[in-house]
Amino acid sequence: MLVAIGTKNKAKISAVETVVKQLLNEQIEFQYIAVESGVSAQPMSDAETREGAINRALNTHTASKADFSFGLEGGVKDVGGVMYVCNWGTLVLKDGTIITAAGAQIPLPNVIATAVNSGLELGPVMDEYTQQNDIRQHSGAIGIFTKDLIDRKEMFEHVIKLLIGQYFFQKG
Ligand SMILES: O=P(O)(O)OP(=O)(O)OP(=O)(O)OC[C@H]1O[C@@H](n2cnc3c(O)ncnc32)[C@H](O)[C@@H]1O
Numbered sequence: 001m002l003v004a005i006g007t008k009n010k011a012k013i014s015a016v017e018t019v020v021k022q023l024l025n026e027q028i029e030f031q032y033i034a035v036e037s038g039v040s041a042q043p044m045s046d047a048e049t050r051e052g053a054i055n056r057a058l059n060t061h062t063a064s065k066a067d068f069s070f071g072l073e074g075g076v077k078d079v080g081g082v083m084y085v086c087n088w089g090t091l092v093l094k095d096g097t098i099i100t101a102a103g104a105q106i107p108l109p110n111v112i113a114t115a116v117n118s119g120l121e122l123g124p125v126m127d128e129y130t131q132q133n134d135i136r137q138h139s140g141a142i143g144i145f146t147k148d149l150i151d152r153k154e155m156f157e158h159v160i161k162l163l164i165g166q167y168f169f170q171k172g
């Protein structure tokens with residue numbers, strides 16, 4: 001089967017590959033496509049982040065006609081005046097069926113929230129904060145602020161499991 005992923009981000013790619021290989025007992029070809037999310041570079045709500053994940057999966061589906069097309073999107077959201085990191089995933093099946101799910105969320109420190117609210121993207125803000133490159137492709141914000149107990153790959157693995165689990169349920 002063909003599995004397409006709408007990103008070139010290493011954390012997202014390895015999350016999809018790990019879970020798909022674990023759950024689907026067949027020969028799998030993976031395809032990675034950089035697609036548009038159709039939302040802002042830094043989504044600021046659950047609704048916008050979810051929409052970005054759906055758009056990515058649909059654009060991946062259109063480009064690949066794969067059996068499974070995945071779209072994963074990271075964003076932030078405000079809950080009671082506190083900024084949380086949020087992540088959404090979408091699986092589009094070959095027949096166009098859309099399945100969605102969201103991942104674990106943690107609050108971001110005020111210094112990070114202030115920088116993001118000033119219009120910066122979380123990715124570069126995290127690089128500046130940690131003095132490392134490309135945190136978004138490795139630990140992610142969720143890894144940095146949990147001492148890597150849950151990194152960005154593992155967080156996305158849960159999202160992929162929630163997507164494939166719903167597919168199994170629908171299939172019966
Ligand atoms: O290449 P793509 O697939 O776009 O991957 P990305 O890392 O840019 O991830 P998103 O576009 O889904 O996330 C939107 C923005 O939020 C940032 N972001 C989201 N979650 C993050 C995390 O856990 N750690 C660091 N940055 C994160 C990301 O770098 C972007 O600036």
Ligand SMILES: [Mg+2]
Pocket residue numbers: 041
């Ligand atoms: Mg991005």
